[in-house]
Amino acid sequence: MENIVSREEFKLDKKDFELLRKQIYRMCGLTISDGKEYLILHRFKALYKSRNCRSWTDFYKLLVSGDMQFKEEAISAISTHETSFFRDNHPFTSIRNKVLPELLKSRRPGADIKIWCAASSTGQEPYSLSMLIHEWTRTVGAGRISPADFSILATDISGAVIEKAKTGLFTNHEKSRGLPATYDKYFDKVGGRWQVQPPVQSMVTFKKFNLLDSFRSLGQFDFVMCRNVLIYFDDLTKVDIVHRIHDLLPDKGYLMLGSTETLAGHTDRFATEHMGAVILYRKMRGIK
Template identity: 45%
Template sequence: MTPGEFEFLKKFLKERSGLVLSNDKQYLVESRLLPIARSSKLETLSAVIGVLQKGTNKALETDVVEAMTTNESFFFRDKTPFEHFNDTMLPGLLERRAKTRLIKIWCAAASTGQEPYSLAICLKEAQARIAGWRTRILGTDLSNEVLDKAKAGLYSQFEVQRGLPIQMLLKYFDQKGDLWQINAGLRAMVEWKKLNLLDSFSHLGEFDIVFCRNVLIYFDQQTKTEILARVAKSLPEDGYLVLGAAETVVGLTDAFKPVPGKRGLFQRNVAAKTTAGPAPRTFATAGLQR
């Protein structure tokens, strides 16, 4: 791959998904796109880029974007956000939503589903506290491949061993040969949609909690600011935003303020005047996730 081809690919991915590739990521491009070249019966990455430059193969364009924006996830990743969910977010919402008895959660970087299912497990474990309540969990992602895996709820032994306590594995999963499947009750708690965070997501409605973890790190500063401004509009004044351990709102927006003593947890800053920023960009592809 020539320097010019790499520059084209960087621009292509930035426009289609928001992903910003640094110059030292050529090895990552090669490792992820060589399988795409083989499956498309193209001999080299240069041939793949040549087809992309013509703009005549939408399926290949989608495959390239999905391959470059698919990242790993695992159950109860980083633990802390789920502790915050159990000890801060859920108790607060149970008090403030007593009239509607409805809690709505959006996982904006759902990947293969471990995060939404982890939240579903938290809600199941809190069943005594939320008896009579309705809950909605929405998981969105760019990639059809990871969404299909999430919907199926089928995971390898390695995947379920990462972050999932053995008692929860036995309680909420059924063994299917060498794989483990989330039980039907938990699968029914989560709704899945394909979505690009660069596009408008106002049609999704309002949520009490938005998990947007480990995705903003792939965007440039302007894109982060635009997305956070629009996320703020999808939350009520007392809603919660959860970011990844390496992510922050500092220097990006005043629409959110940290919850004291709760790393990675933010609430709307109602004293600030929130603007939506530039209109979201619209592309043929749909969704960037973890």
């Protein structure tokens, strides 16, 4: 029998809103602003119904219980998973023209270049980066470095989107959003979907990861992409995450944020480098 939730039962009063947004913050660091009751109602509606909740108090009790599956589903529901191939385009131009040449220049002999895509959603960003690296090593970097010299760790807080990303399968709509024609050759048609080719896929390792957790298990990276995620955290959490990213980078390592994100006024641990509309943050010797 279909679970029907009446409008009265689905109302979110101020007390429940406060409880829910505080618990969301504790679980994943996301800040739900005042007046954003509609966001919780919209994002949690399906989960509320699927668990036969009769009130938001019931929902909150499940959220603070030991039901880890429910918590995982709630985190996935409240998180933003908007993404596309080569999103915003300009950052990838900066990676091709500035970041990759600089990483090659500072690379230790025989060492891999390690990249972390934090909040990678369903995989379009790390796969875009892998395709870009394949193209760059075939042309500009030819004879000096190969795709085998790169590794990309892609993480997201949602296990569901990580599992989708691992498949490397995308619909026509997903593939067409942002993908330059140059990169069509890195996909094969499988049934009604598009499969990322094995060489591109094998460069990327996907892992479920919460940015509030310790970074120690991740290792060191030469370049970190943490795009369009810090905007959802409060200032203290932003600074904490950025400082821990700083600790993962070697001297001259790079951090890239989203186009609307900035470290100005938050930390002075990075030098800034401007590439047109793109700001790159670089760890430099002497900046602690």
